[in-house]
Amino acid sequence: MSKTRAEQTVPTRERILHAGAELFRRQGYAATGLKQIAAESKAPLGSIYHFYPGGKEQLGEEALIVGGRFFLALYEQIAKEAPDLPTAVDRFFSGAAETLLETSFADACPIATVSGEVASTSERLRRASEAAFESWLEALTDDGCAAGLPPQEARALAQQALALLEGAFLLSRSLRSVEPMDACGRAAVKLVSDALDASAPEGAPDVEGRSG
Amino acid sequence: MSKTRAEQTVPTRERILHAGAELFRRQGYAATGLKQIAAESKAPLGSIYHFYPGGKEQLGEEALIVGGRFFLALYEQIAKEAPDLPTAVDRFFSGAAETLLETSFADACPIATVSGEVASTSERLRRASEAAFESWLEALTDDGCAAGLPPQEARALAQQALALLEGAFLLSRSLRSVEPMDACGRAAVKLVSDALDASAPEGAPDVEGRSG
DNA sequence: GTCTATAGAGAGATAGAC
DNA sequence: GTCTATCTCTCTATAGAC
Numbered sequence: 072m073s074k075t076r077a078e079q080t081v082p083t084r085e086r087i088l089h090a091g092a093e094l095f096r097r098q099g100y101a102a103t104g105l106k107q108i109a110a111e112s113k114a115p116l117g118s119i120y121h122f123y124p125g126g127k128e129q130l131g132e133e134a135l136i137v138g139g140r141f142f143l144a145l146y147e148q149i150a151k152e153a154p155d156l157p158t159a160v161d162r163f164f165s166g167a168a169e170t171l172l173e174t175s176f177a178d179a180c181p182i183a184t185v186s187g188e189v190a191s192t193s194e195r196l197r198r199a200s201e202a203a204f205e206s207w208l209e210a211l212t213d214d215g216c217a218a219g220l221p222p223q224e225a226r227a228l229a230q231q232a233l234a235l236l237e238g239a240f241l242l243s244r245s246l247r248s249v250e251p252m253d254a255c256g257r258a259a260v261k262l263v264s265d266a267l268d269a270s271a272p273e274g275a276p277d278v279e280g281r282s283g
Numbered sequence: 284m285s286k287t288r289a290e291q292t293v294p295t296r297e298r299i300l301h302a303g304a305e306l307f308r309r310q311g312y313a314a315t316g317l318k319q320i321a322a323e324s325k326a327p328l329g330s331i332y333h334f335y336p337g338g339k340e341q342l343g344e345e346a347l348i349v350g351g352r353f354f355l356a357l358y359e360q361i362a363k364e365a366p367d368l369p370t371a372v373d374r375f376f377s378g379a380a381e382t383l384l385e386t387s388f389a390d391a392c393p394i395a396t397v398s399g400e401v402a403s404t405s406e407r408l409r410r411a412s413e414a415a416f417e418s419w420l421e422a423l424t425d426d427g428c429a430a431g432l433p434p435q436e437a438r439a440l441a442q443q444a445l446a447l448l449e450g451a452f453l454l455s456r457s458l459r460s461v462e463p464m465d466a467c468g469r470a471a472v473k474l475v476s477d478a479l480d481a482s483a484p485e486g487a488p489d490v491e492g493r494s495g
Numbered sequence: 496g497t498c499t500a501t502a503g504a505g506a507g508a509t510a511g512a513c
Numbered sequence: 514g515t516c517t518a519t520c521t522c523t524c525t526a527t528a529g530a531c
Contacts, residue, residue: 098313100311127525188311191310231466235443239450242446246413255446258474326515328516
């Protein structure tokens with residue numbers, strides 16, 4: 072009857088990784104100490120070095136990897152259930168706004184905070200951030216192409232939508248308001264819709280926003 | 284004939300502030316030590332506490348304030364010389380891309396990196412970030428209103444444009460490419476132009492993107 | 496594999512001579 | 514106001530008992 076609590080059934084290595092990823096995302100890489108991660112994950116400090124012999128940088132790298140996979144899976148889940156790309160984008164931004172409110176603006180992008188810190192100081196972590204962002208851009212670009220956009224345009228659109236999301240995370244956290252996230256969601260949907268409309272003149276190009 | 288070098292003619296207090304602002308922007312708040320700032324500014328460590336008795340947090344706060352004023356002045360200068368709002372936005376993004384290339388992707392937004400770190404950990408610094416962002420949003424919103432947009436729409440547009448800029452900074456730094464900055468500049472210009480077109484149906488609403 | 500103790504470096508902050 | 518020396522604390526990292 073021991074170790075019945077959910078926390079204890081999760082392997083130590085994963086508890087450490089999860090706690091690290093969460094703290095890095097909320098406070099940043101430099102501001103988070105390994106002792107804090109050990110305390111949060113209820114693991115001894117030595118275990119961190121046992122599972123991550125590369126120390127803090129290795130843990131940071133793996134945290135970026137799982138963070139990247141997490142957001143990618145989230146997007147793919149939403150995209151799979153949505154009827155079209157603009158709807159998927161809209162739902163992703165809505166979900167982001169919800170999460171911000173639920174966590175008092177603590178949980179935003181799992182990559183962004185660390186990414187800004189390490190872009191000019193750790194090539195290893197910078198590359199891990201890049202890989203995460205690129206995986207999201209690829210998924211978005213693929214979906215844009217599948218919707219009929221030429222590859223170059225689809226990639227630009229993916230970068231614009233992701234930048235809107237990242238910028239919205241930053242502004243919403245700083246302003247402690249989901250107003251920027253909502254506004255940016257609308258902008259992303261508009262950019263995607265306009266691109267699709269312009270690229271597929273066949274069918275019935277509805278005139279929107281013009282009444283009477 | 285002493286103190287002829289430019290560095291030495293700048294007062295100590297300002298040298299410290301400038302060095303701090305630069306290091307905070309590039310590496311982040313937590314990763315930057317006061318000793319590093321002292322070394323970079325060629326000032327003794329004690330002088331930092333002499334001029335900033337509040338210690339690191341006070342220096343960080345003042346760095347955010349001057350960073351906010353710097354970008355605001357930059358925008359106002361560009362806006363003053365530009366014939367219209369879309370042109371001003373276009374030029375700001377172009378300038379950002381240039382700076383990224385010139386500094387090997389080190390110099391981006393003077394607020395963003397710190398802002399992400401402190402949003403959930405230091406209310407004082409979070410408020411300073413907010414004040415900086417708000418000053419930019421106000422300037423953009425005012426210019427949007429002056430161009431004929433209703434206030435609510437102008438504010439949303441300002442948030443979208445700023446989010447695109449911040450997101451582009453993050454992506455371009457991580458990917459070490461100005462491709463995201465260029466794409467986001469185009470998106471920001473389009474959003475502003477579309478909003479202005481939709482809001483001012485008088486005159487000749489040119490049909491764009493439709494040939495033949 | 497788990498956990499404790501601690502080394503060694505560096506942090507923020509302070510006291511006090513000049 | 515300038516500068517040095519140092520205090521205390523915390524960091525990353527390691528050694529070694531269990």
